[in-house]
Amino acid sequence: MTSPTPPSEHTYADRTFRSPAGLVGGALLLLLICWIAGDAAIRGEGRVPWLALAGLLAVVPLVIAFTLRPVVSASDERIRIRNPFRTITLPWTDVADVRAGYSSELFTQDGTKYQLWAVPVSLRQRKKVARQQSRQSMDDPYRRTAVTADVRDKKARVAPADQTVVDLRELAERAGDKPVAGGTTASVRWAYEIIAPAVVGAVLLVVLGATG
Known part of the structure; x- marks a missing residue:
């Protein structure tokens, strides 16, 4: 009878940090925008419905980008920062410091600075x-x-943003004592799914306004 092989290392789920105020404010703002634009698209005459739809296409992605999209995910091996227009993935060995002044910021070993939109400072x-x-x-x-x-x-007695920075620093220090994971590499990806529709909507608004 063979005994079950014990796991080599206990793994933990990612810890996520978001702004509750941003989530609530973004959801309410989206409802308001959709209500106003939907009413204009249904009841409007002439070019108004098209302007309303183009406005939705331009504004909704931006609202999502700055309110619902930002999140910081951290594991024992790496940190993933999802900002409005970029997603940055870094192994903890590339992180030099995490600070919270007037905004929350992460500094890499080569001096690059990334703002943590999901951790607003109040x-x-x-x-x-x-x-x-x-x-x-x-x-x-x-x-x-x-x-x-x-x-x-x-x-x-610690402000929420400051406590989040403390937690991230503890994860970075804890990861410094472990070997670097082979599959964890630094990467930056642009959020084209946000940028593309916003640009198309803005262009449509300009075209409709110029030809009106």
Whole structure:
């Protein structure tokens, strides 16, 4: 009787990071645009229906690109950044740093910078967290430091974008101790499925406007 062969390495599903506000705002904006353009296409006369359809073709891909499309997927071996018009895939060994200033950014070993559209930075949220930290430090009779404070309490006092950057840095550091996967290579792919219809719609709008 042969015993089952144990797996060589435990694999984990990709962790995904998205903007909930972007998803909700994008869905609502798409509904509004489709309602207005659909009403114009059905009730409009003359060239109005064609202008409405051309406008849909030009605007809808852009709304999807900037609201629903952005996502960051990270595994133990690589990070995939899906921005409005590009998808960047990098092994963690190519990543030098991940920062969150006025925007979330990833820097490669050769100095190239990529913005993380899926991780927007909210200065308002940062100020709110800073106020909470100030009140808690004043109310704490023991004056706990970051070393003695509860880790779960510490995470609760970090803005969402900053916490995402911390998580990505931890993944990068963890991957630095592992051998490079043979099939993981850096690549950049343009989102032609977004660019092409937007360009066609814009051209149609120009043509319809010029011939009107």
